[in-house]
Amino acid sequence: MLAGIYVERDSFFHKLDPRAKLAWALMVLAASMATQFNGLKSLPVFASVVIALAVSGMGAGLAALIIFNASVFLLVTTLVWASMYALEGTPVLKLGWLVLTDVGLLVALGKFFLIINPVLAFVVFFASTKPYHVSWTLERLGVPSKLATAFVIAICLLPSMVRTARDVIDVQRARGLALDKGSIIERLSKYAPILIPLMARLIGDVWDLGMVLASRGVGYAKRRTYVFEPAWGLRDTAFSALTLAFYGVIAAWGLLL
Amino acid sequence: MGAPAVVVERLRAKYPPSRDWVLKDINLEVRRGEMLVVMGPSGCGKSTLLNVIAGLMPSVIPGVVEGRVIVDGVDVLAAGHRGLVGRVAMVYQNPEVQVITRSVYEELAMAPENLGLPKDEVVERVEWALDVLGLRGYEHKDPQALSGGEKQLIAIASVLTMRPKILLLDEPTSMLDHRGTRMVLSAINALKKRGELTVIVAEHRVEWAVEVADKVAIMSGGRLVLEGTPDEVFSRVDEIRELGVRPPGVAEVAYELIRRGAKVPVPVHLKDAVKALGGGAP
Numbered sequence: 043m044l045a046g047i048y049v050e051r052d053s054f055f056h057k058l059d060p061r062a063k064l065a066w067a068l069m070v071l072a073a074s075m076a077t078q079f080n081g082l083k084s085l086p087v088f089a090s091v092v093i094a095l096a097v098s099g100m101g102a103g104l105a106a107l108i109i110f111n112a113s114v115f116l117l118v119t120t121l122v123w124a125s126m127y128a129l130e131g132t133p134v135l136k137l138g139w140l141v142l143t144d145v146g147l148l149v150a151l152g153k154f155f156l157i158i159n160p161v162l163a164f165v166v167f168f169a170s171t172k173p174y175h176v177s178w179t180l181e182r183l184g185v186p187s188k189l190a191t192a193f194v195i196a197i198c199l200l201p202s203m204v205r206t207a208r209d210v211i212d213v214q215r216a217r218g219l220a221l222d223k224g225s226i227i228e229r230l231s232k233y234a235p236i237l238i239p240l241m242a243r244l245i246g247d248v249w250d251l252g253m254v255l256a257s258r259g260v261g262y263a264k265r266r267t268y269v270f271e272p273a274w275g276l277r278d279t280a281f282s283a284l285t286l287a288f289y290g291v292i293a294a295w296g297l298l299l
Numbered sequence: 300m301g302a303p304a305v306v307v308e309r310l311r312a313k314y315p316p317s318r319d320w321v322l323k324d325i326n327l328e329v330r331r332g333e334m335l336v337v338m339g340p341s342g343c344g345k346s347t348l349l350n351v352i353a354g355l356m357p358s359v360i361p362g363v364v365e366g367r368v369i370v371d372g373v374d375v376l377a378a379g380h381r382g383l384v385g386r387v388a389m390v391y392q393n394p395e396v397q398v399i400t401r402s403v404y405e406e407l408a409m410a411p412e413n414l415g416l417p418k419d420e421v422v423e424r425v426e427w428a429l430d431v432l433g434l435r436g437y438e439h440k441d442p443q444a445l446s447g448g449e450k451q452l453i454a455i456a457s458v459l460t461m462r463p464k465i466l467l468l469d470e471p472t473s474m475l476d477h478r479g480t481r482m483v484l485s486a487i488n489a490l491k492k493r494g495e496l497t498v499i500v501a502e503h504r505v506e507w508a509v510e511v512a513d514k515v516a517i518m519s520g521g522r523l524v525l526e527g528t529p530d531e532v533f534s535r536v537d538e539i540r541e542l543g544v545r546p547p548g549v550a551e552v553a554y555e556l557i558r559r560g561a562k563v564p565v566p567v568h569l570k571d572a573v574k575a576l577g578g579g580a581p
Binding site: 048050172173174247250251252253254255256257258259260261262263264265266267268269270 | 353355359360380381384385388389390391393396397399400401404405408409410411412413414415416417418421422425441457458461
């Protein structure tokens with residue numbers, strides 16, 4: 043039930059200590075924040091997370107899918123940020139009232155990467171780290187056991203919720219619900235027979251899960267024991283040193299130059 | 300059988316805002332090592348009874364509970380669920396929501412890990428549960444990929460690692476096919492033969508009562524209306540039919556024969572029926 047987005051692979055990222063991966067994801071976030079006003083400077087960070095997706099065994103296809111799905115967001119950031127910076131830099135394109143300048147486009151791209159880079163980095167982290175080890179990592183960082191378990195459950199329940207929603211939609215379609223016909227208002231109103239059983243099922247599932255977790259003693263001890271504890275090795279040290287140097291240089295480039 | 304493991308006296312329970320009592324004046328005693336199967340139609344209060352014995356109601360599930368419930372010497376209504384952790388374990392009907400992790404070993408280790416036990420002891424308990432339930436070879440399998448019966452076995456093994464003295468099973472085979480039911484039944488039979496565990500099962504399936512129960516209790520409308528050995532209870536065919544419980548097939552056949560004038564006893568087990576009809580060993 044709590045498989046989450048973890049994907050079983052034998053990749054480089056799967057072999058890393060979860061703390062090294064978490065530190066890497068946080069460094070991606072920091073570098074993306076430091077370079078958010080210049081998309082060109084964010085580009086190496088973006089390239090690094092796409093490579094990480096490929097190295098983690100998820101494949102660059104997943105990255106392409108996420109980026110494709112985020113293309114609407116890219117369009118919105120371009121319109122919003124480019125129009126805010128319309129008076130700065132050299133105009134590149136004029137579309138009626140909208141003036142796109144080189145500075146505006148760089149900022150828009152930087153803001154897009156500010157969101158997409160950490161999202162991809164955390165996709166790599168969660169897809170290559172078992173929920174068990176996510177919980178372990180959080181506890182090692184001082185998060186109380188109960189809170190760490192609750193966080194992992196919340197993260198892991200998301201894909202389960204999507205599956206449940208898909209099941210409910212399929213069932214209602216089999217009963218003749220046509221979601222792709224009618225005006226927008228009509229289509230929206232057709233989601234009621236999906237949302238109501240979906241909520242009922244999710245509440246039922248979460249309640250059952252709560253009972254199961256209670257019967258397994260979740261939250262009983264102050265600190266949970268972990269039989270399978272990752273061991274920090276040379277690979278983790280080398281990876282962390284390399285990423286710190288790489289993202290450190292990019293962050294400095296973004297902040298200082 | 301030993302001293303009482305579960306004592307229930309004048310138990311009443313209800314779910315507010317409803318004013319109706321779901322359990323009405325229940326009195327029950329289950330001895331150590333004994334297996335009780337609670338039967339009755341849907342909504343008769345079987346699951347509520349198990350939730351009260353497990354300490355889940357009212358401490359986790361909101362409700363009003365009156366009376367006295369002593370489980371393994373602990374006053375459940377005073378101690379609540381936390382006071383019973385490690386003493387009582389509960390398995391639910393839906394195997395899908397009971398497998399939580401990505402490997403059988405992790406699944407079995409989860410409960411003792413949550414108790415904060417030393418690593419060596421967690422490993423020792425997992426190894427023990429794997430042996431007891433015949434799950435060797437499953438350690439590294441993904442529980443999500445297993446059959447319903449296998450998942451339910453893993454759910455049982457996952458709570459056994461808490462080394463409970465009392466195991467509560469809430470309709471553990473109601474969502475399983477025949478093969479899955481057989482798997483769970485034989486596992487419970489194996490556990491029962493070890494004699495260490497007191498087991499209370501709420502079940503519709505009559506196989507449970509016939510094959511593994513020491514005692515059967517029939518509930519109706521929140522009351523415990525019949526209690527005794529499987530032979531005592533199921534020989535009252537008319538009465539249990541009226542209460543919405545299907546008697547074992549052999550008892551039904553014998554009862555029909557009696558109605559037509561034949562002079563035969565009412566057997567509950569197939570082997571007794573064969574004997575009564577003058578048959579020998581196969």
